[in-house]
Amino acid sequence: MKVVHSDEIPLQPVTMEGAVGCQIRVLVGQEDGAPNFTMRQFEVAPGGCTPLHAHGYEHEVFVLDGTGTVQIGECSYGLRAGTAVFVPAGVMHQFRNSGAVPLRFLCLIPNPVRAVDAPCVAACCIG
Numbered sequence: 001m002k003v004v005h006s007d008e009i010p011l012q013p014v015t016m017e018g019a020v021g022c023q024i025r026v027l028v029g030q031e032d033g034a035p036n037f038t039m040r041q042f043e044v045a046p047g048g049c050t051p052l053h054a055h056g057y058e059h060e061v062f063v064l065d066g067t068g069t070v071q072i073g074e075c076s077y078g079l080r081a082g083t084a085v086f087v088p089a090g091v092m093h094q095f096r097n098s099g100a101v102p103l104r105f106l107c108l109i110p111n112p113v114r115a116v117d118a119p120c121v122a123a124c125c126i127g
Contacts (some may be wrong), residue, residue: 002032004042008122014050021048030111037108044068044095044103052094059107061085066103069096
């Protein structure tokens with residue numbers, strides 16, 4: 001079991017090529033004994049973005065603060081607090097901050113990360 005305020009978990013830079021002003025904190029993951037899912041919180045600075053990429057597992061995303069866009073395949077959608085997003089496995093995607101404050105969102109992925117021979121921390125793009 002784990003009960004923690006998100007502020008107690010340090011943000012770490014996303015180091016994957018193409019990331020700009022993007023940080024992550026793993027709120028709950030395999031290291032905490034979670035057998036099925038990892039919950040991550042991303043923070044994207046104004047003008048920043050996650051890398052444009054795809055991988056072998058789905059994402060469920062919920063926007064907490066800020067505004068931006070998400071590209072899923074060839075389509076782009078607006079984001080604001082309260083927006084929920086499903087990104088299917090294998091589909092190119094990218095989150096961009098178009099606002100003046102950080103874009104913060106929760107992102108849930110399955111454990112173990114399917115089709116990736118690495119722990120979640122590596123799959124989460126942090127070094």
